[in-house]
């Protein structure tokens with residue numbers, strides 16, 4: 001392949017790509033039909049008073065649990081709510097500690113301190129960018145009440161080792177699969193390994209309804225408790241009355257709050273699920289093709305994925321960059337140049353949580369007046385060298401690119417080459 005040598009698009013040159021990328025999220029006729037169904041029904045919320053039709057919300061919980069090979073699913077408002085009700089169901093509160101990876105979306109640690117528990121930041125594995133399980137083991141003590149295991153970008157926590165560690169220490173796992181809907185580890189779906197698994201259905205995710213979340217479990221007690229924590233102490237059931245009645249009933253065993261998913265969102269989620277496997281397969285084929293072509297490009301490689309992953313998913317494609325092949329440009333500069341060439345947001349990975357501008361529990365109203373407690377929540381107490389190294393050497397691209405065809409993948413390769421050749425002039 002020839003190296004294009006025109007000026008970088010960022011500085012007035014012709015971009016490698018001019019055509020638009022495939023659309024995300026996808027709206028199809030199934031989605032439209034479901035939405036209209038809700039619109040013309042008398043059931044817009046699971047707390048609505050109508051027995052005239054079944055809840056899309058309950059349907060989605062059950063469909064998604066089936067899809068992942070789990071017994072129970074509880075939909076909720078978003079991925080943050082899913083983490084919150086998962087931890088509440090496990091009884092986590094003030095005085096407890098929860099292990100969270102040093103790199104992940106801020107909702108992971110934020111949901112922990114919002115419950116009064118302390119997020120303990122543990123560094124990531126150099127290769128997979130997910131939790132380093134040796135460091136997890138070192139961080140476990142008598143206050144540790146859960147390991148929040150997050151599958152990130154396009155890689156995975158080593159679930160075999162994690163299961164062993166959880167068994168040995170008795171610390172339950174919350175598997176946050178917000179970036180890995182539909183992936184498989186061996187024959188088993190991701191999201192079937194923890195006591196509880198959680199998913200976000202926010203619009204950028206592989207399975208989306210705009211804003212949404214869902215928790216899965218095999219444990220009936222946890223299932224009941226999660227229902228109640230997300231719906232002010234109510235759960236599905238009760239006898240059907242001859243008049244229109246609620247489909248969730250007061251139980252009051254737990255004192256929860258409203259973190260429910262609306263019927264409109266659930267209607268979209270129900271329509272999106274049957275497409276997921278096929279979309280994942282398409283993305284996987286494109287990623288494989290791209291990875292093969294990138295073998296010809298020095299200094300750009302996809303992050304490693306544990307061997308046991310049999311069906312990898314790509315939420316954000318994540319590449320490790322050898323910056324010397326980009327004339328020592330920073331990953332910030334490379335991402336910016338890539339975004340201009342490809343006309344889609346190419347970005348660094350999330351900043352490590354000990355330096356993340358959106359994560360500082362000390363600013364929270366619940367800690368503001370307590371200097372002593374503030375200190376325990378100081379993110380800078382944690383040293384995260386592998387997270388920092390990854391932050392300085394990795395870039396990510398949205399999965400939307402992988403819904404394109406093989407020619408689109410060539411343009412990604414061309415953009416890398418062009419930037420390698422040209423970026424030195426702008427440093």
Ligand SMILES: *Cc1c(COP(=O)(O)O)cnc(C)c1O
Pocket residue numbers: 078079080081104105107108150176178179200201202211212213
């Ligand atoms: C997106 C995401 C969340 C949060 O989900 P929201 O629906 O935005 O609340 C949590 N964890 C991870 C790993 C995510 O990627």
